[in-house]
Amino acid sequence: MKKISLPIAAAAMAVLFSITPAAAGKDNDTLVFATKTDLENLDAYYNNARVGIILARHIWDNLLYRDPEDFSYKPALATSYEWIDDLTLEFKLREGVTFHNGASFSADDVVYTLNFVSSPDSKVVSRRNVDWIKNVEKIDDYTVRINLSKPFPAALDFVAGPLPIYPHAYYAEVGPEGMNRNPVGTGPYKVVAMEQAKSVKLEKNEDYYKDSPKGQPKIGKLEMRTIPDDNTAVAELMTGGVDWIWRVNADQAEMLGQTPNLDVVGGETMRVGFMSMDAAGRSGVKAVQDLKVRQAIAMAVNRQGIVDNLMPKGGRVIHAACYPKQFGCTDDVTKYTYDPEKAKALLAEAGYPDGFEVTIDAYRDRDLAEAIIGDLRAVGIKADLSYNKYSAARDRVRNGQVTLNFSTWGSYSINDVSAITSNFFRQGPEDLARDADVAALLEKGDTSVDPEKRKAFYADALKKISSNAYWLPMFTYSYLYAFNKDLDFQPSADEIPRFFMASWK
């Protein structure tokens, strides 16, 4: 076949030799960025995709803004906040902000948006983002109060995260479908065109409010292109069809970095990789119920080797079941260092001198999972891989079919241990350890308001998790970004690229 396609293509080339310039790049003041997945709904409350979060930060504003560097809360649509008591949070709102459609921002918008999404009838995708809100009251035109349904220490992180504010009259009229087709917000960029699963085009909001913690947008146009295939996206980047890609494979990034027109930068994110182990024995593999076997597994896996050789620079090995910078996280736990000989000895002590057979589940990073399998084989544990899409993998976990689960967790970018450790160890459906003591400690931590007490509870829980080797916390993920050399872009730890802060050099 190649015999024939080559001359044909060559002939066609003679005709088509002039290539239309791609609409990307500095010359067009258009930043084209590629994302892998498409979005079911642009309305931020009706998708739970990473690209949805990214777009939401550009189209809308929140009451507060979390600084990507130090994670402090800065005034955004609210100029100040105050805890009236454990269950009441009051905000003073900013005056003089307008939405993209010209409506001016006031307490009504906050009240309508948050009351709408927190009511069970709204059927938002993630109930946990809103179920801590009982209701929202308007005190005056520029003051609102959020009444909480339960003590919720992480509330501010949610206010600054997955809770953008919509224009009340417009949203009441068009609802989530209308918001998807034609999104309206106060944010630094406004949507000018969108084609589902293909592209979303945005333009700078010239009337963006002056004191925004996001700063003023500098690049004229943004275009998000959905390119499902990573390598196609790389090819587009190399040939100037797109300006920015992320989550680049480490080896590829190294090679891309050597191309003259591209920059590659890396940055640690809040995402951690871990392997949970079926200590409760629901999957029927007896060996893993034995603490010595779990410790042997922990020592058999060469986490440092994986971080050094297979992962982008900037990630590191972790020992506790949380992201090190998260509130409540501590590194003061039992550490298992790579020691295959000791692992073999522990296996022998536990009565498995010749190892055993086991299945590892994974839903992403097939190469890392393969490396883990290789390490386990080296100490005699014959592991094979069950690689499934996220939903199927999660289904297996929930049904108790999983013995070893290599997985990752991004904590929804919430900077609090309650978004990770509590998610996996409070005897929920994804808790493989099912340790009642750990669960009780975490529950106390999640519902106390005093920060010091919370830290103490979490520290105890994390120590128990590590000494029992329920989890093998593995590493933090560093993401690699590759982009056009003309672009000035800074990555951030919360996995949310901020193009409103980017500019052309």
Place this chain on the structure above:
Amino acid sequence: MSDTVENHLQTAPDEIAAVPVARLSPKQQLIARMRGHFGFKVGLIVLVTFTLVAILAPWIAPHDPYAQDLANRLVQPVWSEKGSWAHILGTDSLGRDYLSRLIYGAQISLVIGFSAMLISGLIGTVMGITAGYFGGRVDMVISFIILNRLSMPVVLVALAVVSLFGSSLIIVILVLGFLLWDRFAVVLRSATMQVRAIEYVAAAEVLGSPVRKILFRDILPNVSNHLLVVASIEMAHAILLEASLSFLGLGVQPPLPSWGLMVSEARPFMFFMPWLITIPGTAIFIVVLAINLLGDGLRDVTAPEGRN
């Protein structure tokens, strides 16, 4: 059954000439024709070589295909400046010897191709011969089943089933086996119809031979040339489909060295280390080519009138 479908499956992608079934020629004549047929010889030699490689893999593979060595990852093949004879085709991203994985990969492709072909061949042959011999209502029912099977897009159904039931070597074989029987059924149905019309079969019927005997003794030997040709097409088809499924991440699972999986795993390197996708891709290409050549050759040799 739809004429269009029947017409299509009988002829494409490999035109199986609907020639009148020739009585098997004397053996020597057949062997002579095989010897004289270039494509047949090449296909046979390549396929035998690959099969030997697959069987002898544990003895000829220079390294353990699963042994990873992160310090020696992405070693270049011997023909490049940085290559060495220690790893003739270099190593992959986990430092596993590429040649050894390629050799073990032959096992997977051939096992899948052969087993899927056997399953589908069994299903399709039983259906086709039954429909062709009994005709009437039986034929109607079987034709209806075939039409149903044909109207379902193979790739989509295979993907869906594998993603629902998890993917493993066995599941891939079963899915392909149960999807690829249509051509067997269609071709053998009409071949059987033709054979049945031949006088001595009719004579056997009149003489009261048991049906089983007629099917096995009179019909099957006379349609076996069609059977072999379709078998070669479907074996090649199964190997290509397995590679596609594995490529899409829904086929054979790591660390098994399937060629489709190897292409898939090598993709991040395609722009800078193109040999990593070229080598396993070429392996698929060669083995499928050999099987197709063999099939074409079989058709020409057993039914020389098919090709003027």
Place this chain on the structure above:
Amino acid sequence: MLKYTVKRLGLALIVMLTVSIISFTLVRASGDIAIAVAGEGATDADIEAIRQQFGFDRPLVVQYFDWAGDVLTGDLGDSLFYREPVVQLLVERMPVTMTLGILSLGFAMLLAIPLGVLAAVFPNSIIDRICLGIAVLGQATPSFWFALLMILMFGVIWPVFPISGTDSWRHFIMPIIVLGYYVIPAIMRITRAGMIEVLESDYIRTAKAKGLNTHAVLFKHALRNAIIPVVSLLAVQLGFMLGGSVVVETIFSINGVGHLALLSIERSDFPMIQGIVLTLAILYILLTLFADILNGWLDPRIRIS
């Protein structure tokens, strides 16, 4: 002819019914649909809410009749992922896939028919052997691999074609070549076989004997008759290609039904998968039906038999 058509239509309807049952049962044979719909980080309450919202808690048979009843009124349900009607999504995505399929078929015909004719006119010549070689090589090249090599060659190393998307006709060039090449061997062989048969038939011999020149014989008489089997082949191939566009659409970022199907499988978007399988099945049945009727019209011998 009318009776023939009606009979075929009836058969088509029964096949559609069977396919609908098969596709419905197939997608429900897996685990808990509600978990799949809820996605990453959903709580048990989220999942329970979804289960009730979509009616997954009802018996399977009830769910099927509910679905089948809706299908008859042209309602394939809502996509679990997009929360939009499946029909609307199909209407949005089908045109680009059809365009790709038809253009690929056109590309394949453009190459395959002349080659097939040449091979038939000069049987066993060098041309014939080259054509056979092309056919054999084409069938042995995995399409995903071919697509990658195309991107590598003509997208990156020698950047002459756009790599991904559907913004202009030039974006379609590489996908068309990749999708079309697989059909070339089939069309070429069938053209060749048809031509040879026709060229040896009595009336062509008569025409030649009457002194008509070779070109006229070839194109006016022989080709027209040889093309009949090609027509039916094309209809069937178009149906197959829509299924085969999964890989091509995914690699070249084409926003069509093939890629949507793969995503829907990955996302366990059951109404969407059912809708796509059913649509492709119907399309296949209609195309073969159409080809049968067309053949009957082109070639009266079929009608009589």
